[in-house]
Amino acid sequence: MSAAHPILNTPQAEAVAHVNGPLLVFAGAGSGKTRVITYRIVNLVAEHRVAPYRILAVTFTNKAAGEMRDRLSRILGPGGEAIAKDLWVGTFHATCAKLLRRFGGSIGLPRDFVIYDTQDQRAVVSRVLKELDFDEKRYPPRTVLGRIHKEKQEGRGPDEMEAGDYVDDVVVKIFRKYEEHLHRAGAVDFEDLIGRTVKLVEDPDSEDAKTIRRRFQYVLVDEFQDTNRMQYRLVKALASETQNLCVVGDDDQSIYRWRGADIRNIRNFRRDFANAKVVKLEQNYRSTKRIVSAALGVISPSREREPKELWTDNEDGIPIDVVAARDEHDEAAFVTRSISDARAEGTSLREMAVFYRIHAQSRVLEEALRVANVPYQIVGGMKFYERAEVKDALSYLRVLVNPQSDVDFLRIVNVPARGIGQTSIERLTAFASSRGLQVHDALAKLDEATDVPTAAKKKLAGLRDLLEDFCAFERQHAASDVLDRILEKTGYRDALKNEDSAEADARLENLAELIGSIRDYEAEMQAAGEKGSLSGFLERVSLQSDTDQMEEEGRVTLMTVHSAKGLEFERVILTGMEEEMFPYRGMDPGGEEELEEERRLAYVAITRARKHLALTHTSMRQIFGTTRWGRPSRFIGDLPAESIVQKATRSASQRPQQSYVERARETRDYAPMPSWFQKKQPTVQRAAGERYVDKEFFADTSAGSEGGDSESGELRRGARVLHSRFGEGEVRRIEASSEPAAVVFFPGWGEKKVLARFLRLA
DNA sequence: AGCGCATCCATTTTT
DNA sequence: TGGATGCGCT
Numbered sequence: 001m002s003a004a005h006p007i008l009n010t011p012q013a014e015a016v017a018h019v020n021g022p023l024l025v026f027a028g029a030g031s032g033k034t035r036v037i038t039y040r041i042v043n044l045v046a047e048h049r050v051a052p053y054r055i056l057a058v059t060f061t062n063k064a065a066g067e068m069r070d071r072l073s074r075i076l077g078p079g080g081e082a083i084a085k086d087l088w089v090g091t092f093h094a095t096c097a098k099l100l101r102r103f104g105g106s107i108g109l110p111r112d113f114v115i116y117d118t119q120d121q122r123a124v125v126s127r128v129l130k131e132l133d134f135d136e137k138r139y140p141p142r143t144v145l146g147r148i149h150k151e152k153q154e155g156r157g158p159d160e161m162e163a164g165d166y167v168d169d170v171v172v173k174i175f176r177k178y179e180e181h182l183h184r185a186g187a188v189d190f191e192d193l194i195g196r197t198v199k200l201v202e203d204p205d206s207e208d209a210k211t212i213r214r215r216f217q218y219v220l221v222d223e224f225q226d227t228n229r230m231q232y233r234l235v236k237a238l239a240s241e242t243q244n245l246c247v248v249g250d251d252d253q254s255i256y257r258w259r260g261a262d263i264r265n266i267r268n269f270r271r272d273f274a275n276a277k278v279v280k281l282e283q284n285y286r287s288t289k290r291i292v293s294a295a296l297g298v299i300s301p302s303r304e305r306e307p308k309e310l311w312t313d314n315e316d317g318i319p320i321d322v323v324a325a326r327d328e329h330d331e332a333a334f335v336t337r338s339i340s341d342a343r344a345e346g347t348s349l350r351e352m353a354v355f356y357r358i359h360a361q362s363r364v365l366e367e368a369l370r371v372a373n374v375p376y377q378i379v380g381g382m383k384f385y386e387r388a389e390v391k392d393a394l395s396y397l398r399v400l401v402n403p404q405s406d407v408d409f410l411r412i413v414n415v416p417a418r419g420i421g422q423t424s425i426e427r428l429t430a431f432a433s434s435r436g437l438q439v440h441d442a443l444a445k446l447d448e449a450t451d452v453p454t455a456a457k458k459k460l461a462g463l464r465d466l467l468e469d470f471c472a473f474e475r476q477h478a479a480s481d482v483l484d485r486i487l488e489k490t491g492y493r494d495a496l497k498n499e500d501s502a503e504a505d506a507r508l509e510n511l512a513e514l515i516g517s518i519r520d521y522e523a524e525m526q527a528a529g530e531k532g533s534l535s536g537f538l539e540r541v542s543l544q545s546d547t548d549q550m551e552e553e554g555r556v557t558l559m560t561v562h563s564a565k566g567l568e569f570e571r572v573i574l575t576g577m578e579e580e581m582f583p584y585r586g587m588d589p590g591g592e593e594e595l596e597e598e599r600r601l602a603y604v605a606i607t608r609a610r611k612h613l614a615l616t617h618t619s620m621r622q623i624f625g626t627t628r629w630g631r632p633s634r635f636i637g638d639l640p641a642e643s644i645v646q647k648a649t650r651s652a653s654q655r656p657q658q659s660y661v662e663r664a665r666e667t668r669d670y671a672p673m674p675s676w677f678q679k680k681q682p683t684v685q686r687a688a689g690e691r692y693v694d695k696e697f698f699a700d701t702s703a704g705s706e707g708g709d710s711e712s713g714e715l716r717r718g719a720r721v722l723h724s725r726f727g728e729g730e731v732r733r734i735e736a737s738s739e740p741a742a743v744v745f746f747p748g749w750g751e752k753k754v755l756a757r758f759l760r761l762a
Numbered sequence: 763a764g765c766g767c768a769t770c771c772a773t774t775t776t777t
Numbered sequence: 778t779g780g781a782t783g784c785g786c787t
Contacts, residue, residue: 060776060777061776061777062776062777091776091777092776092777093776093777094777115777117777118777189777190776190777191777193777194777226776255774256774256775256776258773258774258775259774259775259776357773357774358772358773358774359773359774360772360773360778360779363778363779380775417763419763421763542777543777544777560773560774560775561774562773562774562775563774563775584773584774585773586772586773597774601774622778623772623778624771624772624778624779625772625778625779626778
């Protein structure tokens with residue numbers, strides 16, 4: 001192999017050459033992580049003659065899986081496609097689904113189980129709330145579902161939850177019913193895919209478990225810092241026979257704690273596998289020295305990190321712009337101007353990106369870009385498979401495959417409108433539960449449903465006949481034709497055509513696209529010599545919610561920092577770099593852990609840029625209908641002085657009443673530094689690497705000391721304190737957690753637990 | 763069934 | 778500020 005990869009540096013080669021036993025790779029941003037994974041697989045197959053189907057590589061997104069597969073077949077060259085096809089490369093969820101389709105029977109899972117997405121899950125919770133007669137206001141389905149998932153992510157069911165501390169009985173009840181519903185519907189949620197597979201594979205006595213564990217000789221996990229508890233358990237179990245578990249990740253890029261990622265998985269890997277080989281990839285091939293040093297400036301204050309230092313051999317590059325703007329409009333004008341300029345100088349719009357912390361920031365940016373005629377695309381937003389018409393169509397198809405699925409049946413029972421009103425539906429479901437039937441099955445026993453009015457029965461019978469027809473048709477025809485027939489015979493298409501609006505046309509197009517994607521799937525399967533089934537298509541859809549059209553030509557990309565992870569751009573503008581915005585602070589003050597994650601998020605943002613990076617901050621910003629006055633983010637204060645250059649837009653110091661266009665024109669040339677700005681520049685000569693210390697201009701960079709004058713010692717019971725959001729309140733008691741905090745009574749808000757650093761004495 | 767008005771609420775996202 | 782949602786009316 002050695003001749004094939006002279007392109008690997010020493011640690012990369014080390015990771016590739018390591019064959020047997022656990023391996024932990026810390027892969028810094030831009031350090032060639034994917035390269036290592038792919039070459040490692042190539043090495044196993046080509047050099048060590050490992051059968052491709054005995055190698056499992058797990059990723060988090062379909063996109064990552066797809067890229068890995070592509071790269072593998074490219075490296076393997078002609079003839080390698082067959083090998084790439086045999087490898088198990090997929091997301092956690094897809095891999096589990098595959099195993100459960102094959103072996104799920106032994107743990108009581110029906111062959112044709114459906115996968116409920118978030119909307120479906122929420123519908124189940126809503127229904128459970130109604131059945132149990134709980135108030136949706138008091139128990140918002142969203143929140144309850146969040147709690148349920150948290151339990152499931154830790155491997156707990158309702159029973160285990162009930163046995164735990166601090167339990168809300170109501171949530172346990174809802175949880176239990178939720179599980180029952182899924183079970184009866186022959187459905188699983190995303191957590192189940194992982195959890196059930198863990199159960200399946202961990203079973204010491206089951207033959208299936210043994211088969212699976214022996215099957216995978218080598219297991220690789222990408223983005224290991226994003227794994228949650230159950231995912232870790234899963235890969236451990238899968239690799240338990242051979243211990244050939246290779247995990248790749250970067251603790252500095254762990255930004256998904258809030259959705260269950262457990263950073264301890266990567267931090268404690270060496271404890272769990274005492275003989276693990278550890279490799280650190282620290283050379284960055286992506287960014288200029290200045291950008292790398294900026295990234296280091298931001299991440300270094302982080303408390304618990306694996307010791308490592310990113311470095312690069314690349315050129316110094318140009319300084320990073322730190323731009324002061326007056327408000328978000330001024331900021332947007334700068335962004336627009338700067339993009340137009342770069343474009344005029346020949347940088348493709350595809351190579352530029354604008355990041356923000358939260359989606360709400362995108363609107364103003366969009367407006368400015370639109371006015372200036374700069375093409376842009378926004379990542380995130382309504383996904384194709386989440387659109388109402390697409391979900392309707394899919395529900396019809398899923399009912400054919402699995403009639404037990406109540407969520408799907410209830411979705412389509414009156415779509416398009418066929419005169420089955422809410423009351424009829426309620427009576428029907430009531431009848432179904434009284435007989436212990438799923439709603440669809442209740443259709444067959446309609447005669448016995450005394451509560452359902454005759455008129456409704458007639459219409460329900462009509463639906464039943466339709467479904468039967470589709471079912472018969474499905475046995476003889478391709479899935480794409482089935483959907484076509486459904487849209488035709490139910491009158492779905494006609495209903496949209498009659499609407500004759502632009503919106504309806506868009507929906508029709510989406511449906512046509514859906515049929516097209518089924519055809520694509522069928523063609524693809526045929527090319528692979530397999531038969532594309534309806535259920536096969538549905539599975540693919542459930543596990544792949546986004547149509548990855550990220551590659552759109554000639555557009556600037558606008559996105560949150562979260563969605564930027566894993567990407568890179570020539571030019572990046574990071575907006576909204578103010579305290580409260582980034583690090584973000586929402587309703588609850590947030591603790592040290594949250595702040596650490598924000599820091600890592602900033603690190604991720606900075607390391608996306610190859611050559612040009614600008615950070616913008618405003619002194620004033622309208623967000624959620626109120627005006628906030630902000631100070632530059634502490635993360636700006638963490639940037640090394642010699643890597644940045646400070647600028648201010650003209651209106652940052654003046655207050656012109658101007659239009660967007662005029663402002664955009666004005667900001668073409670940077671105004672001289674406004675006087676207040678210059679006054680606050682540190683006057684001392686800074687040594688290389690020294691940080692800005694101007695506390696008045698920059699936010700304090702030492703975490704936890706914001707607000708300054710509120711040591712916990714001064715806080716005592718009865719003290720009057722001020723909070724930026726809740727106003728004046730009275731301290732009820734002091735609470736020591738990871739840092740000093742107090743429970744304060746705020747008139748009009750009630751008791752709130754607040755960290756001491758967010759309080760000032762009144 | 764479908765519309766209009768009021769009200770409430772506010773990260774980050776994948777599968 | 779705006780979107781999502783819910784309610785009541787027609």
